[in-house]
Amino acid sequence: MSRASARQNPTRIQREKTRAILAAALDVFSAEGYRGATLDQIAEAARLSKPNLLYYFASKEDIHRVLLERLLDTWLEPLRGLDPEGDPVAEIEAYVVRKLRMARDMPRESRLFAGEVLSGATRIADQIRGPLRALVDEKAAVLRGWSEAGRIAPVDPYHLIFSIWAATQHYADFDAQVRGILGTSEGAHFPEAERYLRHLFRRAITSEATIGPDEP
Template identity: 65%
Template sequence: MARAESTRTPTRIQREKTEAILAAALDIFAAEGFRGATLDQIAEAAGLSKPNLLYYFDSKEAIHQTLLERLLDTWLNPLRQIDPAGDPLKELGAYIQRKLEMSRDMPRESRLFANEILRGAPHMSPATMAALKALVDEKVAIINGWAKAGRIEALDPYHLIFSIWATTQHYADFEVQVRGILGPSEDGHHHDASAFLSRLYTRGLTPG
């Protein structure tokens, strides 16, 4: 468990140390994966001794789970913002852009989440997965409504969402591959990716 965070009124120093541990752990987990990361590495990166770190978190699992719980709420915000009253193509286009911006601005978080899913999501609780499914189901109903009204092409909305996740998060999760093929870029090639994906999805979703 996260000991310091369970304190009713954590001190400023406790809050700062907790955040330092989580920031260091994010770097280590993103680079090494859960199995490759160690408490010693996290403690060193946070500027703490291992016993001091264990005052705040009693295990590597506790740190990882805290990061995931914080991340998932942030990760779902772009999907939450899809407005059923808006123009379908604009709403879905804006969602794609928000996901690309997260890929550009939060690559470590993206890799942390991807690694957790690839491992079978052992640190994501059933309640967390249920919340994810409920939100996706809610947005699928909206997309289905748009399709039935003839406002967008009738496509399987679940696979549409999966494809958006895959194409946008690719630029964070496979950053090394993108850079190796396309060369270095100040924005990680996100401007070009944005133009391409906007055109791809607009054409695919425009009713024929």
């Protein structure tokens, strides 16, 4: 929580300044990484003096932590939407689409989260082992139940979720590579990516093929 948010009844200006700082920090952290980012860069991007910024946040780490906490909650929302009472194939396809559209609409947030995980996830380890793991366990149980009931093909639920994360977030974290190879403008490749990923995961969860324990 920011210093301003921690105060009782923060003013409208305080709330606006806090949002401006976080928006500026998202730009800086996603471009420079945690180590490369500085308070001076964040203050400049937010159009504030450094002392004014420090009125709202105690440190660079404080800003980064608040961003990650808010991002993780947003990042979990598509998975929360997986409905145990829905049609399994439709629910999994919808989850893939939600994650891909998040990669399209929130590339900076995706890169911020990826950078933190690649550096060891020390600042969000508790959240990963806590609420993220609990939610993944809950939805993995749903996927396993669908598989055991024959409503989708036999599949490891955790690796299915990991595969969806990898396939969709690639389009945010490696956007420059994707556009460079395809020769497309920003965002132009997403409709085709969505069609392909829908097909890919539909085949994965409706095929009768299984992977045995000793198969590569």
